[in-house]
Amino acid sequence: MSKGSNNDPVPTSTEQMKEIIAEEVGKAIESSLSGFIDKIQGTVLSLVEERVKRLEDTVNLMKDKTGERKGCSYKEFMACKPPIYNGEVDPIICQRWISDVEGVFERTHCDVGDFVAYGTGQLRNQAKDWWDNKKKEMGAEAAKVMTWDEFKVPFLKHHNPKAVINRIKEEFIQLRQKGETIDKITGIFMDKLRFCDELVTTEEQKIYYYYNMLSAEYREFMTPSKYETLTEIINTAREREIELKKQVERGERRAHDVNPSPTKKARTGELGKKVDAKGRSPSCKVCGKGHKGECRFKDKPCPICNKTGHTASLCPGKVSVCYNCYQPGHKKSECPDLVGKRDAKESPAEAPKAKASSFQLTAAEAKTEPDVVSAIFTINSIPARVLFDTGRFTGNTA
Incomplete structure (x- = not known):
């Protein structure tokens, strides 16, 4: 019989004992670590x-x-130099003022509750009068709690009339480059574009209107369908403008062809109309004849002075020869021999002038003559006495 009296199972080998011990130790370590981590x-x-x-x-x-305090102070707001609005009834100026003021709000981290108070502080003249009347109309308390979005509704309604906006849309459609630089005409285009959201809805339409607005010397080197954004076609127009200026500097293009002034272009247009009415082209500065296109004598040297830019008939070094006396230096119409004869024929002999006769009479004689009348006149600021005597006249200074 075995010494153990209990019913527990007795291990039969050393391996089983090791497994049991390892399991028990692991459970003890696990319970201790979890508590320590917590x-x-x-x-x-x-x-x-x-x-x-x-x-x-x-x-x-x-x-x-x-x-x-929350947000920025009024002093910090004014340090950013917000723009002033004088009340111009011009949608472009009005919208630009709102955009600039809102930019100052953002940069200064201005509190939303101060937008109206700070923004309306920049109103002057008619704009200030409008805001004062508006505050009286709505009440001081309502003006204090008004939000910026609520302020912009009546503000834009008053300063951006619908009729003026419709006029800007018409100007946008009819806008054409007439002598302005690319930067200037692009600025005008962008200012009017912001009021044409209903008319221009896609980037393709923006490119189309911008292309049609440019003058011919730009459009002939551009294809609108190859541009994906408005910025691309604007940059291409700027590059073209630089190239045109270089052509002028090299003498390949006339200066007035690149961005001519509106006044000069108008004169050129009037001259063209007169020429078309007469049915002939203007005289060429090189050959002196009327023709279209580039003159074929432009690069040919003059046979007299061997210089380009003119023909022999217009050469400044050409010597005129008279066909009457065959002497150089003048033409036949200016020949002294012919001019002298022509003047002699054209000037008739002058008729002899009638001689004037005068009858003098002294003052003493005039007193004794009862038929003599005496009068005093002023001739060239000099007093003179005139005596009239039955058909006789005399004049003596006093």
């Missing part, structure tokens, strides 16, 4: 929460001491 997590979280609370208390204490 304790560490709890300690760390409590420390973090305490630190965050201290920081919040410090920030709140600093705000209480300094009296810090």
Whole structure:
């Protein structure tokens, strides 16, 4: 019989004993580690929460001491130099003012509740009068709680009349480049484009209107279908403008062909109309004849001076020869021999002038003559006495 009196199973080998011991040790270690980890997590979280609370208390204490307000002060707002609006009934100026003021709101981190107070502080003249009347109409308390979006509704309605916006849309459709630089005409185009959202809805339509607005010297080197954005065609127009200026500097193009002034272009147009009415082309500066296109004598040297730019008939070094006296220096029409004869024929002999006769009479004689009448006149600021005597006349100065 065995010594053990209990009913527990007795291990039969050393391997089984090792397995049992390892299992029991593992359970003990696992239970100890889980508790240790939980304790560490709890300690760390409590420390973090305490630190965050201290920081919040410090920030709140600093705000209480300094009296810090939410947003920016009016002084900080004015330091960014917000624009002034005088009340022009011009949608472009009005919209640009709103955009610029809202940009200052964003840069200064201005509080939303201060938008109306700060923004309306930049109104002047008629715009200020309108806002004063509007505040009286709605009441001071309602004006204080008004939001910026609520302010813009009556503001735009008054300063952006529908009739003026419709006129801008018509100007946008009819806009054409007439001597302006690319940057200037692009600025005009962009200003009017912002009011044509219903008319121009896609990037392709923007490119189309911009292309049609350009003058012929730009359009002939551009294809609108190959551009995907408006910026691409604008940059291409700028590159073309630079190339045109280089052609002028090289003498390949006349200066007035590149961005001519509106006044000069108008004169050119009037001259063209007169020429078309007469049915002939203007005289060429090279050959002196009327023709279209480039002159074929442009690059040919003159046979007299061997220089280009003119023909022999217009050469400044050409010597005229008279066909009457065959002497150089003048033409036949200017020949002294013919001019002298022509003047002699054209000037008839002058008729002899009648001689004037006068009858003089002294003052003493005039007194004795009863038929003599005496009068005093002023001739060239000199007083003169005139005596009239039955058909006789005399004049003596006093």
